[in-house]
Structures are given as structure tokens and as C-alpha cells.
Amino acid sequence: MNYAPDTSDHDGKALAAIRRLIDTGQLPADGRLPTERELAAELGCGRRTVRRALDTLETEGLVWRRQGKGTFVGQPPDPAGALAAAVAPDADLLAVMEARVCIEPGLAELCARRATAEDVARLRQLAHRASHPMDADTAELWDGALHRAIARIAGNRVLLSAFTLLDEVRLGADWQAKRHRARTPETMSLYDAQHRRIVDAIERRDGPAAYAAMREHLTALSDNLRASMEDAKG
Numbered sequence: 001m002n003y004a005p006d007t008s009d010h011d012g013k014a015l016a017a018i019r020r021l022i023d024t025g026q027l028p029a030d031g032r033l034p035t036e037r038e039l040a041a042e043l044g045c046g047r048r049t050v051r052r053a054l055d056t057l058e059t060e061g062l063v064w065r066r067q068g069k070g071t072f073v074g075q076p077p078d079p080a081g082a083l084a085a086a087v088a089p090d091a092d093l094l095a096v097m098e099a100r101v102c103i104e105p106g107l108a109e110l111c112a113r114r115a116t117a118e119d120v121a122r123l124r125q126l127a128h129r130a131s132h133p134m135d136a137d138t139a140e141l142w143d144g145a146l147h148r149a150i151a152r153i154a155g156n157r158v159l160l161s162a163f164t165l166l167d168e169v170r171l172g173a174d175w176q177a178k179r180h181r182a183r184t185p186e187t188m189s190l191y192d193a194q195h196r197r198i199v200d201a202i203e204r205r206d207g208p209a210a211y212a213a214m215r216e217h218l219t220a221l222s223d224n225l226r227a228s229m230e231d232a233k234g
Helices: 008-024 036-043 047-059 080-090 093-114 117-130 136-154 157-170 173-182 185-203 207-233
Strands: 063-066 070-073
Touching: 008 036, 008 047, 008 136, 036 047, 047 063, 093 136, 093 157, 093 185, 093 207, 117 136, 117 185, 136 157, 136 185, 173 207, 185 207
Parallel strands: none
Antiparallel strands: 063 070
16 A cells, blocks of 8 residues: 655754744845755755745745745835835934834734734744844844734734834844844843733733733833933943
8 A cells, every 4th residue: 555655754844944044044134045946955855845844934924935036034025115215214213113102002902803823823933932032133033023923913004014114114234233232131031021911912812901012012122222322322
């Protein structure tokens, strides 16, 4: 009797290996992953196995694909990106944080209304990875992925575009350098607890609690960023 081969072990190993590649942050500046052929050769598996692993990561919102261009870490660019590029050079980082405090709590509240069980599981995974970064770059990667996932799940296209504009500005090198200076073991522990409270509220479908938890988190981020910038001046 012929049996189909058990591919689950190969699939799991390929998925874990590609996750490690993303976690290390050892990718080009544009976040482009090696091709399916290159990954298959490096991992010693078939391209179909690699494709299934990438399908899983895409479903989780950790990678995106562009036909003829490849697979990239993060989310596909939004039309707001062009506007963000024009705004970014003159953007005051604390003003960006003020805008985030105005927009993202509302997105968290909508997310609590609309998230599926699968969505919540994905958010928990992202929150866990944000709390265990390999370095400053991966800390930004996973933190940003969590906030972007909440914004997408909220399901409001107008608010998502506003969020994307702020997110594009936030990805600027100057912003990330200031965020890195403001990051300490103490603040990372605080942010981890706050992320978990946000996801807990979303899982309970408690919109007001999700709103309050996100507002508390972003206020803490803003306060720590302001304090770090003042210390740098002094």
C-alpha cells in the first residue's frame, strides 16, 4: 500500500528556520527574503515546503509578497506612504506620538469588536515576540507588527490609512534612533505588560478596556521618549 509522505516535520522545520531568519534581522534594508529557490536550497527541502511556510507567515501578517519582486518582512506599502515621505522630514516626533494617542486607542476598541479567535492568537504571538527581541531592529519589527495587526483587524479603512501615515513616519531612521535611546530593560518590561493587557482586553471583546490599555501604553511611550530626548539635550 502506498502512503503519502508525512510533510508536517519538514513544514515545521522550514517555518521555524524562516522565523529565525526574520528574527535575526540579517536582511537587506528593504526586508526582502531570499527567493523560494534559495530558501529551499539553504534549508534542504522542496520549494513547495518553503511556499507553505511563507503562506503561514503571510497569514500571520509577518511577510507580504509582490509578484515578480519577492517576499518581504512586514506589511505591503500603503498609498499613504508617499504622503508620509513628504511629511516625515518636518514631522515632530512628539507630535506624531500625540496623533498616535488620538488614533490607535480607537483602533484597539474596534479590534476588540471584530477580532476572531485566530486574530487573537496571532496578536499574542506578536506580543510575545516583541517582548523577546534579538536586538533593537527586531524589537522595532515585532512591536510595529503588533500595532499594525491591531490596526488591520480593526477593519476601518479610513483609520487604517491615518495609522499607516503615522507608521511610515515612525519607521524613519531618526525616529528609530530616538526610540532605541529611550528603550531600557525597565521600559521593555513595562511595554510587555501593557501589550498583554491590550490583547487580553481584545480577547474579552472589551472595547473600552482595549481603548484604555492602548492609550495607557502610548502615553507611556510618549513620556519615555520625551524624557530621553530631554536627557540627550542636557
